[in-house]
């Protein structure tokens with residue numbers, strides 16, 4: 001997992017990362033893209049409850065069901081998560097409107113110091129886009145969370161999202177206080193700028 005996350009070592013053992021957000025926003029696809037470098041096109045198989053796609057001795061990345069009926073199952077896992085990737089779909093307005101409810105839920109069930117990142121997925125689908133990048137940026141700013149747009153289809157920013165949270169977790173658990181503090185927000189801003197995130 002540590003290698004998959006793109007860092008050399010992670011002092012904190014049993015790291016848990018979770019992907020959350022409405023059904024159909026692309027959580028499973030983002031994780032499959034990260035893990036296998038592939039895109040699951042075509043038929044959409046909804047996740048049931050909770051499913052882990054990446055696991056080793058050091059930790060796991062959990063894919064959760066977005067459907068309301070599984071919510072009580074996923075709540076139970078929130079408090080063990082060290083990091084949460086919260087996704088909406090840029091082609092689905094209600095998935096974006098639901099972000100506030102998700103953020104409230106995270107606040108209620110997750111650990112106070114959980115590493116959180118907001119992702120606007122399906123950025124490749126330019127013609128179907130209904131949520132502007134600026135709207136995502138505004139919401140993220142309001143809640144003080146880092147933000148980027150991703151595409152499981154093209155792979156845009158998928159690895160970067162996992163690398164950014166892994167770097168943040170690594171720096172948080174580092175014993176060496178002399179090390180300069182890692183700034184997740186700054187890292188994300190710089191990296192998304194340098195990769196030119198929205199070239200569609």
Ligand SMILES: Nc1nc2c(ncn2[C@@H]2O[C@H](COP(=O)(O)OP(=O)(O)OP(=O)(O)O)[C@@H](O)[C@H]2O)c(=O)[nH]1
Nearest residue numbers: 023024025026027028029046047066122151152153
């Ligand atoms: N164009 C485009 N389609 C995507 C992208 N990511 C996912 N999809 C499509 O969106 C649909 C839903 O993707 P999933 O990854 O299964 O969604 P999910 O969030 O895991 O859904 P639940 O398991 O029900 O919570 C699938 O048909 C995917 O092919 C993307 O980045 N771009």
